[in-house]
Amino acid sequence: QSALTQPASVSGSPGQSITISCTGTTSGVGGYFYVSWYQQHPGRAPKLMIFDVSNRPSGVSNRFSGSKSGNTASLTISGLQAEDEADYYCSSYATSANLVVFGGGTKLTVL
């Protein structure tokens, strides 16, 4: 299976854009298209923000976008708002092992 590496923290000012990376080591992020991103506010269940690398579920703001290059997937949040301050997790699927893996999470601080 793969391990997914995310930066522990990122920060930005309101209105700015930030990018969170998610680097995979094997058949998850690197080899396949299955990458999702979740937003989690304290005390709340995670919320799906991006699936299949770059697709937004209905109702998710278009300020959130996803991409992938090689072994690294990225979540970009544009026009930062105070409400975006949360923890963000990436996930991927290791098809060779039939298992889901999560990144360690990134704490986003809106300055």
Added chain:
Amino acid sequence: QVQLQESGPGLVKPSETLSLTCTVSGGSIGSGSSYWSWIRQPAGKGLQWIGRIYTTGATNYDPSLKSRATLSVVTSRNQFSLRLTSVTASDTAVYYCATGPLQNPEAFDSWGQGTLVTVSS
């Protein structure tokens, strides 16, 4: 989207078995359109996928928990369950049940609210 609700004891003694049930509403487990997963999160830490079950009963588990975890499904009750044996303090966490589209196995678009399970004597 379906709604999910976890239930089960909030306190389990060390070495005993943790048992949780997830009740699904607004959709049918038997429809075959989704996998049904358990995910946990220790306080202040990240998410860990425990495993998933399909309507047929087919399962997949995280290798680190495979020897202790068992998922089962009761389609007539629209429920699926988790049993985790020989628990220790490190199994203390918020446990979530979750599901998502079959074609995106890493995407969970419906989550339960989570239930805190504490392992302590």
